[in-house]
Amino acid sequence: MYELMIETSFSAAHQLRGYKGKCESLHGHNWRIQVIVSSERLNDTGIVIDFHELKAVTKDAISPLDHSFLNDVFPFTEINPSSENIAKWIYDTIRKKLYENNCTVSSVTVWENDTASATYYEA
Ligand SMILES: [Zn+2]
Numbered sequence: 001m002y003e004l005m006i007e008t009s010f011s012a013a014h015q016l017r018g019y020k021g022k023c024e025s026l027h028g029h030n031w032r033i034q035v036i037v038s039s040e041r042l043n044d045t046g047i048v049i050d051f052h053e054l055k056a057v058t059k060d061a062i063s064p065l066d067h068s069f070l071n072d073v074f075p076f077t078e079i080n081p082s083s084e085n086i087a088k089w090i091y092d093t094i095r096k097k098l099y100e101n102n103c104t105v106s107s108v109t110v111w112e113n114d115t116a117s118a119t120y121y122e123a
Contacts, residue, residue, distance in 0.1 A: 002048045003038045003106065005057050010066040014081040017071075026069075031086070032111040033062060035094060039103035048103050061093040083110045083118035091120045 013028040023051065035058050041049040064073055070081035079085050091108040107121035 001038050001040055002042065003036055004048050004051070004054065004103070005034060005036045006051060006058060007032060007034045008035060008055065008058055008062070010062045012065050012068050012070050013071040014076070016080050016082060018080070029112045030109045031065075032082075032117075033058065033090060034107075034109040034111075035090070036106040036108075037098065037103040038106045043101065043102055049098070049101055057094055058090075059095065061090055082122065083112050083116075086110050087118050087120035091122075 009012070009032045010028055011027060011028065011030050015026045016023045018024075029086070035054065037049060037054060040047060043093050062100075065086070068082040072078045075089060087108045087110040090110070091105055094108070095105045107119050111117040
């Protein structure tokens with residue numbers, strides 16, 4: 001298997017509904033995003049996917065979230081904008097966008113800060 005990884009980031013505010021603690025109050029993060037895709041084979045060029053394309057697809061996926069109040073952005077109007085839910089939403093969005101490529105999304109990791117992250121993947 002081949003595995004490719006890119007990282008990017010976005011800035012946004014959120015507040016967790018029903019959470020008893022600091023994160024219930026409005027606050028922001030510089031979220032760091034790591035996307036890993038994998039493939040059993042390379043294309044005719046000898047690559048899995050162009051890094052620029054993977055970065056563009058990821059940037060496109062997170063653009064509605066950047067500089068937003070996440071609680072106002074669907075689906076976080078309905079589900080909590082936790083790192084876990086953000087990771088799954090980015091995973092699902094990128095997977096749809098990469099549908100016609102020869103690679104699949106392995107995992108998406110979302111860091112709230114340097115020492116805390118959540119990862120979504122499907123077994
Ligand atoms: Zn937070």
